[in-house]
Amino acid sequence: MLLDGRVNDTIWNKKGYEGLIKIENKYDIDVFYKENVDTEEEIRNAVDEFAEDGVNLVFGHSNIYGDAFTDLSKYYPDIHFVYFNGEITNDNVTSLNFNAHAMGFFGGMVAGKMTETNVVGIIGSFLWQPEIEGFYEGVKYINPQATLEIDYLKSWKDTEMAESIYERMKNDGADVFYPAGDAFSEKIIMQAEADGLYAIGYISDQRELAPDTVLTSTIQDVDKLYELAAKSFNKGKLKGEIMTFDFQEEVISMGEYHEDIPEYFKRDIKEAIEKYKETELLPNEY
Known part of the structure; x- marks a missing residue:
């Protein structure tokens, strides 16, 4: 596994590492990981080392690995490369994607129901995040009168900007926040707790972090997804394609x-989620 940060610096990286360890224990195999690998040269050198160690499955724990993996796959046809949230594939390159729109929608339903000021704040990392659009739709579905304030960091890790955006939104009357970035979600939740406001957790169940503040969380079990990919690989069924996962795959x-x-x-x-699993339709699409 390659990570563009450290194993414990974000919830996302921690859950990815946990998935790797589960694979190690389940299949009794050797696993390797390298941290802070985020340049083309570093990726190439890491894959070269993995190949020397006999590695035949490489996970890139970010969308930044797509281009490099596609280039390297030509030179390492016996290695299968897997990375996240991309649109580039090859015969031995797979892109795993979370369909996050629905989880955002259900989180937005909760925010729209629980806001007292009718102002909800979304602090996003990037404009393309599908959970943000879903969250907006969920709030509006439940509470058409609500106003949503949305701003983006254009980064996963700029916690100072996230805190600055939070303060501005709070001053504008927002009383429920969705910090859609795992590097800063905890800080925003803790600040909301100090201010007596609500928040929706992100990536993991953050309810225990601030029980009086976190209304619910939108959870992505990347560790389970890695297990599914490894199981498919071991059966010879992992294809070079874009694979998308949602509530249906749990x-x-x-x-x-x-x-x-x-x-x-x-x-x-709960009923809306069960209906979505069966029909792939959200409440605003019935």
Whole structure:
């Protein structure tokens, strides 16, 4: 596994590493990982070392690895390369993608229900994140009168800018926040807790982090996804293609719900999720 940061510096990286360890234990194999690999030269050198160690499956824990893996795949036809959230593939290059629109929608439903000021703040990393569009739609579906303030960092890691955006949105009346970036979600949640406001967790179930603040979480189980990819690879069924996963594959889910959320509304969301699993239709698409 290649990571563009350190194993423990974000929730995303930690869960990816946990997936690697699960694969090691389940299949009794040797695994290797390298941290802070984010340039073309570093990626090439790391793959060269992996090849010398007999590695035949390489996970790139980010979308930055797509181009490099596609180029390297020509020279290493016996290695299968897997990376995240990209549109580039080859015979031995697979792109794994979370269909995050729905999880954002259900998180938005909760935010739209629980806001008292009718102002909800979304702090995103990048404009293309599908969970942000879904969140917007979910808020508006439940609460058409709500105003959404949306801003982007154009980075996964700029925590200072995220905190600055939070303060501005708070001053504009936002009382529910969706920090859609795992590097800064914890800091925003802790600040919301200090200010007596609500937040929606991101990537993992962050309810325990601030039980009075986190209404629910939009969860992506990347560790489970790695296990699925390894299982498919071991069976010789992992293809060079774009693979998309959602609630149906049980790698996306919603976290524990806050006790302040009405019971009838929790049931409504649960039913909506089950219907989405069956029909792939969100409530605003019925």
